[in-house]
Amino acid sequence: GQQLNQSPQSMFIQEGEDVSMNCTSSSIFNTWLWYKQEPGEGPVLLIALYKAGELTSNGRLTAQFGITRKDSFLNISASIPSDVGIYFCAGRITSGSRLTFGEGTQLTVNP
Amino acid sequence: NAGVTQTPKFQVLKTGQSMTLQCAQDMNHEYMSWYRQDPGMGLRLIHYSVGAGITDQGEVPNGYNVSRSTTEDFPLRLLSAAPSQTSVYFCASSFPGAGVQFFGPGTRLTVL
Numbered sequence A: 001g002q003q004l005n006q007s008p009q010s011m012f013i014q015e016g017e018d019v020s021m022n023c024t025s026s027s028i029f030n031t032w033l034w035y036k037q038e039p040g041e042g043p044v045l046l047i048a049l050y051k052a053g054e055l056t057s058n059g060r061l062t063a064q065f066g067i068t069r070k071d072s073f074l075n076i077s078a079s080i081p082s083d084v085g086i087y088f089c090a091g092r093i094t095s096g097s098r099l100t101f102g103e104g105t106q107l108t109v110n111p
Numbered sequence B: 001n002a003g004v005t006q007t008p009k010f011q012v013l014k015t016g017q018s019m020t021l022q023c024a025q026d027m028n029h030e031y032m033s034w035y036r037q038d039p040g041m042g043l044r045l046i047h048y049s050v051g052a053g054i055t056d057q058g059e060v061p062n063g064y065n066v067s068r069s070t071t072e073d074f075p076l077r078l079l080s081a082a083p084s085q086t087s088v089y090f091c092a093s094s095f096p097g098a099g100v101q102f103f104g105p106g107t108r109l110t111v112l
Helices: none
Strands: A004-007 A010-014 A019-025 A031-037 A044-049 A055-058 A061-065 A071-076 A085-092 A105-110 B004-007 B010-013 B019-025 B031-037 B043-051 B054-057 B064-066 B076-078 B087-094 B107-111
Touching: A004 A085, A010 A019, A019 A085, A031 A061, A031 A071, A044 A055, A044 A061, A044 A071, A071 A085, B004 B087, B010 B019, B019 B031, B019 B087, B043 B064
Parallel strands: A010 A105, B010 B107
Antiparallel strands: A004 A019, A019 A071, A031 A044, A031 A085, A055 A061, A061 A071, A085 A105, B004 B019, B019 B076, B031 B043, B031 B087, B043 B054, B064 B076, B087 B107
16 A cells, blocks of 8 residues: 655654654655644644645644655644644545555654 | 544453444545554554445455445444454544545554
8 A cells, every 4th residue: 555654753842842744655645634633532634735835834833745746744833732642644645535644753742 | 513423432342252333424524434543553544435335445454344324324343353453443534535534533442
């Protein structure tokens, strides 16, 4: 099946720091999604990207759809303790609904 | 709207037992899917459905059955539970071709 490589696997940062994570694929995707999962909950959509080169923000979060269509990036600025969770990227390769997920980035924010 | 609901929240089974994980959505989404989440492996697709009466296998279908008799419900059946099926199971739904999927709260399953 399709492979999405997400990095880093985990991050331990101080409150106020900026965070960057990314996903890469050997295949071209036509949609990139970023989800956040908090303990005991299901993933919740943060940002959806539909065009190569697209840069979209949601508050302190900014995500980009890579020009090659094989990667995507998520940045979190001025992190706060409630940013703690697992962040997943997901890609869609066709016009259908099936998604492929990255392994996740576990973010820990120290106050 | 309740969104995507899953029951039970937690379940413990013995090896060889069978059970059904329930999933329902009230958003009139045609596409529904089941994932399992294991540490360090992200979300892996088990089965999916593009509409009532239509189901297909995902990445890790072995040991699981599904059916889709209505648009709202998409149950996942474990016919003979194995310890390797210990995992957290998520159901998700979306409009077809929309890309964005909405997830339920998950069922944490332990097979002893």
